Amino acid sequence: QERDGAVRRAEEAVKDAEEEAKRTVERERRLLEKESKLKIEMLTDTLEGVQASMRRLEAQGSAKEARLKADLDDLQQRCADAEGRCQELSSAVPQSTRPLLRQIESLQSGFLEKQRVWEQVEANLRQRCAEAEGEARA
Numbered sequence: 302q303e304r305d306g307a308v309r310r311a312e313e314a315v316k317d318a319e320e321e322a323k324r325t326v327e328r329e330r331r332l333l334e335k336e337s338k339l340k341i342e343m344l345t346d347t348l349e350g351v352q353a354s355m356r357r358l359e360a361q362g363s364a365k366e367a368r369l370k371a372d373l374d375d376l377q378q379r380c381a382d383a384e385g386r387c388q389e390l391s392s393a394v395p396q397s398t399r400p401l402l403r404q405i406e407s408l409q410s411g412f413l414e415k416q417r418v419w420e421q422v423e424a425n426l427r428q429r430c431a432e433a434e435g436e437a438r439a
């Protein structure tokens with residue numbers, strides 16, 4: 302009987318040990334599960350934050366790209382306008398200089414005519430002076 306009692310006690314001790322082991326395993330499982338849930342929540346929060354930051358950065362990038370495209374379009378239009386004005390000025394210069402060239406030609410021909418007239422007057426006056434000197438000597 303002692304042997305039976307020892308066996309029973311041993312069986313009970315094994316049973317108690319098994320139950321204690323099961324409780325310990327269950328506590329560890331719950332603890333790990335709780336830690337896992339916390340980590341998942343933390344990682345989910347982090348992921349959501351990163352995704353929100355990414356969406357914000359994408360929106361900012363899109364807005365900046367749109368602004369830069371508008372600036373580029375504006376600069377290209379201004380450049381085209383400036384090139385057009387330059388072309389107009391280039392073609393307008395010969396047209397605006399024609400009257401000046403005609404005026405210069407007119408002034409030159411007038412000067413030449415006046416110079417010829419003055420040369421004739423000078424020659425005529427010299428001749429008269431020479432004649433008057435000749436009469437004065439005689």
